[in-house]
Amino acid sequence: MPKLIKNGRVVADDWQLVLLAEGEAPADVAVPAGRTLVPLAVWQARRDELAARAESGELGVWLDAGEGPEDIADDVKRLAVIAVNFPKFTDGRGYSTATLLRTRYGYTGELRAIGDVLRDQFNYMTRSGFDALQPRADRYTDEQLAAAVANVSDFTQPYQASATHPQPLFRRVARPTQAQVKS
Known part of the structure; x- marks a missing residue:
């Protein structure tokens, strides 16, 4: 059975x-x-035919690189899984799609990166909102x-705002008040 990284753990993909x-x-x-x-x-x-399966958590949708989240905006509440395809590692459109699904469209289900998903991009993918990373089956051994999995948390405190850290670092860090600085 294929494997993927989900929420920082390697799990079987069914x-x-x-x-x-x-x-x-x-x-x-x-549709099997x-x-x-x-x-x-x-x-x-x-x-209409597939809606009941989607609402039961048995069916999800995957978007290709040229397809945007606005194409499923009305359906995000009923989909347990949305996957975004990365046809090449140099195609970064999936990052924007993930961020928009999480921030603009309020998607809270499993957001999966599929396709040419590379180890050195795992951290950036999770910061964009992906919680499941599925490299091609022939890419990595178990x-x-x-x-x-260690690459997912390479950087514990990113400077920039992202889907997982809506505030930049300077807003997240507690700073001393003027009174504390003077004393």
């Missing part, structure tokens, strides 16, 4: 990822039973993935 084959119509895709992540196009084409 979600299936549905992919559209070239030329396959979203309305015709077979069990915990399943479907592409946005499938969700949009079959929302031992390497376990060692990579």
